[in-house]
Amino acid sequence: MERSIQDIARLSGTTSRTLRHYGDIGLLEPSRIGANGYRYYDDDALARLQRILLLRDLGLGLPAIADALAGTREHADALAHHLRWLRQEKDRLDRQIDSVEATIRRMKGGEQLMAEEMFDGFDHAQYKDEVERRWGEEAYASGDRWWRSLTAEEKARFQLDQKAVQDDYAAALASGASVESDEVLAIARRHYDWLVVGWRGRRPTAEQFVGMGDMYIADERFGANYGGLEGATYVRDAMKAFAARNL
């Protein structure tokens, strides 16, 4: 059976424009082209179109669909690959939703543009230079935007979390606990989780995490938060132990 372009469009629930587009990019050629230039499609073409549209509904791009149908890549592989991308997008959206909600709360709280300098206990800007040197200016600018998008309450909670981690490290050091003990590893895990928040969901690699520990030792501004050189070394070793086991 041979059908006109409109017939195929109606049967498949798409438009003639789309069919011509698929012809243009070589994704779906008409089975025959009349002397007048009209496109005609047979049942095989219709079947192929159905498969194309099914994959399209799943969110695959046209090149990916072409690959899958050409068999250069297994259907399941293409879908698995696509699934990873979908999950990433979903995570991104989740984080964006959280941020937007936080920003709205901030505005409703009426603290619009004020109260931005109220928190200097852990003043984000304090580490500007260090952050820029280590991770570039963009990293600082991006982190700074994040920090300023938080509500006062969220900023306070972030700082309190850090303080708790710090105090627990200090207590563990005083008690003589090994940096490889379960107790200290649990603290390091909270430390890591806290960092992930500050990185807005990105998870530092083992190397990056240990690198931050080294930084605590090298820079006294950081070390000051963790009880001087001895404390900073202890913390660095705990981070290293945690990274070795869990990252």
Next chain:
Amino acid sequence: MERSIQDIARLSGTTSRTLRHYGDIGLLEPSRIGANGYRYYDDDALARLQRILLLRDLGLGLPAIADALAGTREHADALAHHLRWLRQEKDRLDRQIDSVEATIRRMKGGEQLMAEEMFDGFDHAQYKDEVERRWGEEAYASGDRWWRSLTAEEKARFQLDQKAVQDDYAAALASGASVESDEVLAIARRHYDWLVVGWRGRRPTAEQFVGMGDMYIADERFGANYGGLEGATYVRDAMKAFAARNL
């Protein structure tokens, strides 16, 4: 203070190309343009840029950002509007992820293209004409693709759910329960939820839901599933009662 375009780009974590783009579309003009054509930005421009980038990180489009900064729309309004869009996108992604996972399971189950005609108890194609007449050919084609993307197990579950609803309606009718009783309304709710699955997440309006009930009466093929004319009328009334209260 006045800075060159590259300085501003580095300080804000973006690129000079982006800044020129924002100039082109009138979102952020340089505070001064030199005789040589060079763009220069002062602190006010930098502050505005920071706000632009913050909103951009939240996923707003540039026109929306322009509106918000111009004050034609309240910041919070713009964000609330944007939030609705984000949630829709997230829902869409969630459904797509489910579909892709289902399709992968189907392929791993090795039932690739077979086993598609194994289920005719509720043969999706059986209602082709009716669906096309009521909601257009595209609706059928789209529904058909959805149906064929399910695993055998999912198809079976879908049919079993429908059978359960059907049986419960029959039992309620036999027991003389009113269509407005809590018991029957609960069945109607399950009926509705079942339908939402078939519509892949779109939720029929009250009008559409009642319309389907009328269809059960008008068309004996549908009525046959619900115990003849008497049963179909009972079901239609239950659907109407549910729609009146809950949709």
Next chain:
DNA sequence: GCTAGAGGTTGACGCCACGTCAATGTCAAG
């Protein structure tokens, strides 16, 4: 004063999957 290299400019194409005119040719029915 010359030159190299960094940094600036405008202009234009590319991306992705089509929607949407516009201008024009073709077919079936009355």
Next chain:
DNA sequence: CTTGACATTGACGTGGCGTCAACCTCTAGC
């Protein structure tokens, strides 16, 4: 022969810039 439905190719628009290309300008060192 007319009318109206349907077909064609061609080109622009979408969003937010990245990425050349071709060219001008500034700064520093010789």
